[in-house]
Amino acid sequence: MSDLLTVSEVAQILRVDDTTVRRWVKQGALEAVVLPHVNARQAYRIKRETLNRVLGSEGLLQ
Numbered sequence: 732m733s734d735l736l737t738v739s740e741v742a743q744i745l746r747v748d749d750t751t752v753r754r755w756v757k758q759g760a761l762e763a764v765v766l767p768h769v770n771a772r773q774a775y776r777i778k779r780e781t782l783n784r785v786l787g788s789e790g791l792l793q
Contacts (some may be wrong), residue, residue: 735764735776744782752777761785 742749748756757763
């Protein structure tokens with residue numbers, strides 16, 4: 732099973748803002764798991780393997 736990363740963790744790895752990661756998810760550029768949420772903001776988790784695939788570096792971010 733793949734590790735699930737938060738939007739903040741992905742943003743930190745990619746050195747971008749959380750808002751940028753959320754925008755990529757909404758645009759379909761980054762695949763994410765949508766979690767049930769209570770707040771107004773949608774909650775996402777990104778699989779580590781998905782991030783590795785997007786970066787074109789399978790196994791780099793272990």
